[in-house]
Amino acid sequence: MKTVTKKIIVENAIRDYKVVTETSKNGAPVIKLSGIFMEAETINNNDRKYHLEEMVSECEKFQKVIKGGRALAELEHPEEITINPDRVCARILKLQQSQQNENQFLGEAVVLAPDPAHGIIGTPCGTILASLVQYGTKVGWSTRGLGNPIDGGYVEDFQLVTIDCVLDPSIGYMADSREENNFINGVLESRQYILDKFGNVVECQTKKLNKAISSLPKNTDAKNAKLMAAVKEYLKTI
Numbered sequence: 001m002k003t004v005t006k007k008i009i010v011e012n013a014i015r016d017y018k019v020v021t022e023t024s025k026n027g028a029p030v031i032k033l034s035g036i037f038m039e040a041e042t043i044n045n046n047d048r049k050y051h052l053e054e055m056v057s058e059c060e061k062f063q064k065v066i067k068g069g070r071a072l073a074e075l076e077h078p079e080e081i082t083i084n085p086d087r088v089c090a091r092i093l094k095l096q097q098s099q100q101n102e103n104q105f106l107g108e109a110v111v112l113a114p115d116p117a118h119g120i121i122g123t124p125c126g127t128i129l130a131s132l133v134q135y136g137t138k139v140g141w142s143t144r145g146l147g148n149p150i151d152g153g154y155v156e157d158f159q160l161v162t163i164d165c166v167l168d169p170s171i172g173y174m175a176d177s178r179e180e181n182n183f184i185n186g187v188l189e190s191r192q193y194i195l196d197k198f199g200n201v202v203e204c205q206t207k208k209l210n211k212a213i214s215s216l217p218k219n220t221d222a223k224n225a226k227l228m229a230a231v232k233e234y235l236k237t238i
Contacts, residue, residue, distance in 0.1 A: 033165075036106060036107075038107075040104075043153055050154070051155075058158060071091060072090070072092070075088075076167065092109045093109060094108040111126055112129075146159040
């Protein structure tokens with residue numbers, strides 16, 4: 001089976017964004033955040049940049065996720081590619097290439113904030129984000145995806161997972177101009193993922209092997225049998 005190993009790649013950026021409070025059909029207040037969510041062909045402070053054609057392709061693929069109501073943003077990046085419902089703070093409503101600058105991708109997200117008066121519960125992290133924004137705290141939008149950093153600065157074979165809302169005081173507050181945007185080192189080396197021949201993402205099988213042999217029977221024969229079964233299962237994925 002042909003596989004391609006990829007690493008989780010995140011790019012944190014404190015960017016200018018617009019906060020709009022609207023009123024829904026049932027009269028509930030709605031907080032929306034909009035601005036630049038992704039950027040291509042621009043070297044960041046990690047000395048990395050993304051191919052425009054790959055970001056355009058991923059943006060197009062992401063439209064299905066948006067239309068399906070599954071484009072969820074977490075508050076801060078997790079060290080995995082799965083979406084954690086307990087960490088979701090917003091739902092992405094739009095992501096499109098800018099007409100003014102083709103390298104920029106503009107987005108809009110609604111904060112999953114509570115509104116007890118209208119029976120809206122909200123999420124725990126949506127509540128936190130709403131409070132932060134309402135009190136003037138600066139946040140940023142950061143891509144979470146899979147890819148391979150190579151020599152020369154480019155990230156190749158980029159695959160967008162989602163765009164998270166991040167808050168990192170170590171890189172300062174929201175910039176007042178484009179030139180003041182900052183990035184932090186965002187390559188998470190703790191996990192690797194592979195793509196099978198169908199393009200499906202599969203977590204590196206080493207973790208499954210470690211889990212399988214973390215607890216072994218005391219009986220020697222049973223122990224050997226479990227070890228052999230775990231190793232055979234691991235070898236099938238290589």
